[in-house]
Amino acid sequence: MQRKLPAVLGVALVVGVLLPDGAHGQSCPLNIPHVNGTWTILPYQMPINPISATLLPNGKVLIVAGSENDASNNSKGSESYRAAVWDPTGATESSISVQELTYDVFCSGTAALPDGRSLIVGGTSDYSFTGENRASIFDPVSGQYVQSQNMHDGRWYGTATALGDGRIMAMSGLTQSGGTSRTIEIYDLRNAGTGWGAPTSVPFSPPLYPRVALLPNGNVFYTGQGSGTANANGWMFNPATGSWTLSVATSINRTYGSSVLLPLLARKLDVPLIAAGGIADGSSMAAAFALGAEGVQMGTRMLASVESNVHDGLKQAVLDASETDTVLVNRQNGRPLRVLRTETTAALEFATEGDPMRELLPNVLTTYTQGIVENSLPSIGQVAGRIESLLPVAEIMRQTVEEFAETIQQLAARYLPGTTR
Numbered sequence: 001m002q003r004k005l006p007a008v009l010g011v012a013l014v015v016g017v018l019l020p021d022g023a024h025g026q027s028c029p030l031n032i033p034h035v036n037g038t039w040t041i042l043p044y045q046m047p048i049n050p051i052s053a054t055l056l057p058n059g060k061v062l063i064v065a066g067s068e069n070d071a072s073n074n075s076k077g078s079e080s081y082r083a084a085v086w087d088p089t090g091a092t093e094s095s096i097s098v099q100e101l102t103y104d105v106f107c108s109g110t111a112a113l114p115d116g117r118s119l120i121v122g123g124t125s126d127y128s129f130t131g132e133n134r135a136s137i138f139d140p141v142s143g144q145y146v147q148s149q150n151m152h153d154g155r156w157y158g159t160a161t162a163l164g165d166g167r168i169m170a171m172s173g174l175t176q177s178g179g180t181s182r183t184i185e186i187y188d189l190r191n192a193g194t195g196w197g198a199p200t201s202v203p204f205s206p207p208l209y210p211r212v213a214l215l216p217n218g219n220v221f222y223t224g225q226g227s228g229t230a231n232a233n234g235w236m237f238n239p240a241t242g243s244w245t246l247s248v249a250t251s252i253n254r255t256y257g258s259s260v261l262l263p264l265l266a267r268k269l270d271v272p273l274i275a276a277g278g279i280a281d282g283s284s285m286a287a288a289f290a291l292g293a294e295g296v297q298m299g300t301r302m303l304a305s306v307e308s309n310v311h312d313g314l315k316q317a318v319l320d321a322s323e324t325d326t327v328l329v330n331r332q333n334g335r336p337l338r339v340l341r342t343e344t345t346a347a348l349e350f351a352t353e354g355d356p357m358r359e360l361l362p363n364v365l366t367t368y369t370q371g372i373v374e375n376s377l378p379s380i381g382q383v384a385g386r387i388e389s390l391l392p393v394a395e396i397m398r399q400t401v402e403e404f405a406e407t408i409q410q411l412a413a414r415y416l417p418g419t420t421r
């Protein structure tokens with residue numbers, strides 16, 4: 001069956017927020033619990049700092065905290081390393097069972113073993129940025145932790161990924177000497193002796209907490225992103241051969257971002273899937289299509305177009321912005337919004353109280369019509385760092401589709417034998 005041409009949705013102007021009556025929070029349809037799920041604020045709090053959470057086969061949640069981002073808990077004589085199991089069906093704090101651990105698993109990696117237990121890899125040796133090479137297995141039936149064989153490398157801020165054959169891959173993390181590990185190690189329950197295979201080299205310098213996902217074909221996709229730095233390209237890892245293959249170019253540095261496999265949605269939805277966020281050109285469009293999208297939406301890119309009727313001052317602010325010139329505000333109210341970094345918004349980035357949406361959103365009309373970005377919430381994405389010129393919408397669309405086709409052809413010629421451009 002012939003496929004339709006890829007869809008590119010350009011958003012040159014969001015009219016609703018320009019109108020006085022629209023200068024309020026975004027309206028969303030009501031949750032339908034059995035379709036959308038629903039959020040509920042519980043009447044109790046977590047008694048420890050929940051650094052990571054892993055769903056267990058019994059429906060409970062494993063909380064791994066270690067020293068809880070508190071260096072005093074990692075000091076000699078006052079060591080306190082904790083973890084917990086939370087039963088979401090409980091009505092009180094008694095549904096959270098906390099226990100002490102023997103070493104610091106703060107900012108470790110956790111992945112599920114095929115028998116339902118969880119493997120926790122690495123942690124912090126101390127707060128001088130050195131990693132722990134120990135690993136432990138948590139058994140949800142007994143509620144006990146048993147230390148497994150040690151890894152070769154320490155891995156503080158390392159990523160653990162369950163492979164298709166039940167093995168666990170550990171990647172990146174700060175080593176015992178403080179450098180970032182450029183190896184991967186694979187744990188195999190069937191290897192009762194050493195547990196861990198010999199470390200193998202990674203052909204690039206990964207960031208800490210690299211974003212990694214298992215693909216349906218058993219290969220592993222690294223997005224090129226992580227905590228802090230980023231790589232110029234994503235990579236594919238073949239666990240069967242131990243080989244790495246260069247993948248598509250990254251668009252921007254999504255520091256502390258996350259990733260999700262779009263095909264998981266595509267298989268469950270009988271409608272075209274449109275990807276949005278971080279898309280400004282054909283290469284980022286190709287990356288979205290590789291993960292299952294059939295169309296993309298461009299917001300910030302179209303804001304900085306010739307036809308966009310926002311003020312030229314706001315368009316210039318987009319052109320001048322780098323990937324780090326945006327901040328998230330309003331997190332304390334559960335409705336985070338990414339906006340241009342200004343003196344006003346930078347002061348709100350880590351606010352724990354107040355309601356900037358109520359206080360500043362009415363000023364957005366002035367931003368769009370007069371280009372005044374202070375005392376407002378000028379909403380733009382991190383992708384602004386990749387936008388360098390003001391172009392007509394038609395030219396943006398033409399360049400995007402052209403670069404998309406070029407990227408796909410290059411990948412096919414590189415990775416599919418016998419394919420020509």
